[in-house]
Each structure stands twice: as C-alpha cells, then as structure tokens.
Amino acid sequence: MKDLRIVFMGTPEFATTILAKLVENGHKVVGVITAPDRPAGRGRSLQQSHVKQYAVEKGLKVLQPTNLKNEAFLAELKALNANIQVVVAFRMLPKAVWAIPEYGTFNLHASLLPDYRGAAPINWAIINGERETGVTTFFIDDKIDTGEIILQEKTEIEEDTTAGELHDKLMVMGADLVLKTLKLISEDKVSTVAQPQNKKLKEAFKIHKETCQIDWQKPMDAIYDHIRGLSPYPAAWTHLKNGEEEIFVKIYEAMKEKTHHDLRVGDIVFDKKEMKVAVENGFIKLLEIQLPGKRKMKTKDVLNGLKIEKNAQMA
Numbered sequence: 502m503k504d505l506r507i508v509f510m511g512t513p514e515f516a517t518t519i520l521a522k523l524v525e526n527g528h529k530v531v532g533v534i535t536a537p538d539r540p541a542g543r544g545r546s547l548q549q550s551h552v553k554q555y556a557v558e559k560g561l562k563v564l565q566p567t568n569l570k571n572e573a574f575l576a577e578l579k580a581l582n583a584n585i586q587v588v589v590a591f592r593m594l595p596k597a598v599w600a601i602p603e604y605g606t607f608n609l610h611a612s613l614l615p616d617y618r619g620a621a622p623i624n625w626a627i628i629n630g631e632r633e634t635g636v637t638t639f640f641i642d643d644k645i646d647t648g649e650i651i652l653q654e655k656t657e658i659e660e661d662t663t664a665g666e667l668h669d670k671l672m673v674m675g676a677d678l679v680l681k682t683l684k685l686i687s688e689d690k691v692s693t694v695a696q697p698q699n700k701k702l703k704e705a706f707k708i709h710k711e712t713c714q715i716d717w718q719k720p721m722d723a724i725y726d727h728i729r730g731l732s733p734y735p736a737a738w739t740h741l742k743n744g745e746e747e748i749f750v751k752i753y754e755a756m757k758e759k760t761h762h763d764l765r766v767g768d769i770v771f772d773k774k775e776m777k778v779a780v781e782n783g784f785i786k787l788l789e790i791q792l793p794g795k796r797k798m799k800t801k802d803v804l805n806g807l808k809i810e811k812n813a814q815m816a
Contacts, residue, residue: 502687502688503584503604503686503687503688503689504529504687505528505529505584505585505604505683505686505687506529506531506581506582506583506584506585507523507528507529507530507531507583507585507586507587507683508530508531508532508533508534508578508581508583508585508586508587508602509523509530509532509533509534509552509586509587509588509589510533510534510535510586510587510588510589510591510594511533511535511552511588511589511590511591512535512536512550512551512552512590512591513550513551513552513590514551514672515589515590515611515668515671515672515675516551516552516589516590516591517551517552517554517555518672518673518675518676519587519589519609519672519675519676519679520533520552520555520556520589521555521676522676522677522679522680523587523679523680523683524559524561526680528683530561531562531581531582531583532561532562532563532564532578532581532583533552533553533556533561533562533563533564534563534564534565534566534578534591535550535552535553535556535563535564535565535591536550536553536565536592537565537566537567538550538553538565553565562581564577564578569592569594569595569597569598570595570597575597575598575601578598578601579601583601583602584602584603584604585602585603585604585605585606585607585683585686586598586599586601586602586605586606586607587606587607587608587609587679587683588606588607588608588609588641589608589609589675589679593645594606594641596643599641599642604686605640605641605686606640606641607638607639607640607641607648607651607682607686608638608639608640608641608646608648609636609637609638609675609678609679610622610636610637610638610639610646611623611634611636611668611671611675612626612634612635612636612637612705613633613634613635613637613653613655614637614639614646614650614653614696615646615647615696615697615700615702616702616703617634617702617703617704617705618645618646618647618702618704618705619645619646619704619705619706619707620705620706620707620708621705621706621707621708622634622705623664623667623668623671624664624705624708624730624731625703625704625705625706625730626658626667626705626730627658627662627663627664627667627726627729627730628726628727628730628731629703629726629730630722630723630726631658632657632658633655633656633657633658634655634656634658634667634671635653635654635655635656635671635674636653636654636671636674636675636678637650637652637653637678638650638651638652638653638678638679638682639651639693639696640693647696648696649693649694649695649696650693650694650695650696651682651685651691651693652678652681652682652685653678654674654677654678656670656671656674661729662729663729663730663732663733663754664729664730664731664732664733664734665732665733665734708731708735710735710738713731713735713736713737713738714737714738714739715727715728715737715738715739715752715815717739717766717767717778717780717815717816718766718781719780719781720780720781720782721757721759721780721781721782721783721785722757724780724785725755725756725757725785728752728753728754728755728785729755732752732753732754733753736751736752736753736791737751737752738750738751738752739752739815739816740815740816741769741813741814741815742813742814742815742816743809743810743813744810744812744813748792748793749792749793750790750791750792750815751790751791751797752787752789752790753788753789753790753791753797754787754788754789755785755786755787755788756785756786756788757783757784757785757786758777758783758784758785758786759782759783760782760783760784761782762779762783762784764779765779765814766779766780766781767779767814767815767816768814769809769813769814769815770784771804771809771813773801773804773805774801774804775787775800775801775804776800776804776809778815787800788800790803792807
C-alpha cells in the first residue's frame with residue numbers, strides 16, 4: 502500500500518466538495534492550489550475562492566499562483582513533497598506542474614470522456630438533449646482533457662433535470678470516484694484506457710453571453726433543453742418586444758406545452774397568472790424569470806407589475 506501525499510488543485514464549490522471528501526476520509530493533503538483572491542461585488546472587496554475558504558478553515562497549506570510556470574511557485578510546490586496531484590475544476594497545467602509527482606496528476610471531469618471535453622460539460626450535455634452523462638478520472642497530459650482514462654461512472658439525465666441539479670449530482674459522484682481512483686493508485690492497481698484520437702467528438706466549449714440567447718425558431722425540445730441547460734447559471738435570455746419597449750429577460754424555469762396553434766413563433770399568450778411563448782408545435786410556458794434590476798421571480802408575480810401589450814413578442 503502506497504502512502505499518498507496529495508496536492509489538491511481547484512477553485513469553485515464543485516472542487517470544494519471533493520477536497521472535503523479527501524479530508525473527511527483521512528487522506529494526507531499536504532497542499533492546496535487555488536485561484537488568487539479576486540475583487541467581487543459592488544464594493545470590489547477581495548473574495549477568496551470557495552476552495553481557499555475551506556482549506557483555510559481546515560488549516561491546510563494554500564498556494565495561489567498567478568503564473569503556474571513561475572520558478573518561485575514551482576519551488577514551493579516541489580517542497581510540499583507530494584507524490585500525487587488531484588485536479589478538479591482548475592485550469593490547464595503546464596508540464597512543469599503536472600509531471601512533478603511520482604504517481605502522476607489526475608483530473609476529475611464532469612462528462613464521459615472523450616465526449617464533452619472543455620469548460621462546460623454539464624451545460625452542454627443538457628443543452629444537447631443527452632439522456633446520459635457521468636464523471637471521469639484521467640491522468641493529465643499536455644492537451645486539454647485528453648489523457649488516459651482511469652475510471653468512469655455513468656448516470657441518467659432526466660427530461661426535466663437542470664444544469665444546477667446535474668452539477669450537484671455529479672459533484673457527489675465525482676467525490677466518490679476520486680476516492681476510488683486514489684485507492685487504486687495506493688494499491689498499485691491502476692489500469693488506464695487511452696482516449697480515441699480520431700473520433701468525432703461532442704464539445705463543451707466555454708459558454709458566452711451570445712450562447713445563452715434563445716432562438717425561438719428552433720424545435721420546442723431544443724428550446725426547453727437550452728433553458729434548463731443554462732439554469733440557474735448563467736441563464737438563458739431573450740428580448741421581450743413590448744410595444745415600443747424592448748426588455749431583456751432571463752429565463753430560469755419553463756415547461757413544454759405541446760398543442761396546435763396558428764400563432765407566429767415568438768407570439769406571447771398571457772393572462773394575470775401565466776405567460777407562454779408560441780413555438781413550433783406548441784408553447785414554452787415561462788415559470789420563473791428575471792427582469793433588469795430585479796431579482797428572479799415566479800412569472801405570475803412578475804405579471805402583477807408588468808403591463809404587456811397585446812402584440813408583444815419574444816425575439
């Protein structure tokens with residue numbers, strides 16, 4: 502049985518859950534690498550990463566490099582004398598970092614690699630209407646998410662699952678998979694599988710604002726998947742053309758209503774309690790939305806203070 506000395510690398514809540522699992526299970530975490538503190542909020546006060554907050558609370562050694570190739574940082578990292586590095590939701594590592602430990606550096610990725618390599622695998626799996634996804638551990642190499650696979654675990658995506666719900670589910674699954682991976686490494690029982698090089702793959706590129714705009718001309722299922730695949734963050738959006746006014750609207754929750762109608766795509770049907778948008782073969786009923794300068798609210802509550810013109814449209 503190998504005695505593992507772990508350096509953990511990560512930044513957001515997803516990574517914190519995995520780090521906490523390592524600590525709770527008695528693993529020796531000799532250092533934590535996370536993003537530098539950044540200005541946030543109206544006051545622009547420095548905000549610590551989710552991982553740093555947890556690491557400080559547990560008395561773990563924290564390093565926050567701005568440059569991963571910096572000689573002083575590399576010296577500090579080597580001085581931790583780790584023999585394995587675990588990476589979760591961090592950034593691309595140079596070889597000078599991932600090649601340091603004796604037993605390698607492995608990453609936890611929230612997809613079934615090789616599909617959905619990249620920054621936003623959870624969002625894109627739902628946006629694309631997938632019915633299955635999972636988590637993968639793999640040894641890091643010199644490209645993004647291309648290293649040899651150690652372990653994978655699959656899970657079903659329900660028809661109404663949001664990105665937020667899938668995030669939380671994969672976070673828990675991922676923590677367990679990291680523990681299993683460390684056990685294999687400690688027992689010298691790792692058997693890896695190379696990822697295919699020539700297969701046409703589904704991508705998970707970074708989500709931008711324009712990615713989030715709803716195209717109401719698309720089929721009903723595609724629009725619905727788009728909304729739930731971006732909920733709760735960063736949220737799908739559209740423009741409400743309301744008479745002379747054009748209002749930016751974020752949509753967090755919706756449902757499909759399959760039925761025949763003779764309306765134009767984008768036409769809005771509403772009363773005091775509900776609002777729905779005409780699409781091909783039915784409607785998208787809006788359940789929770791957000792207007793500029795307001796908090797997100799149930800649509801029926803928004804309608805209490807929003808006067809909608811009869812010819813209003815979503816565009």
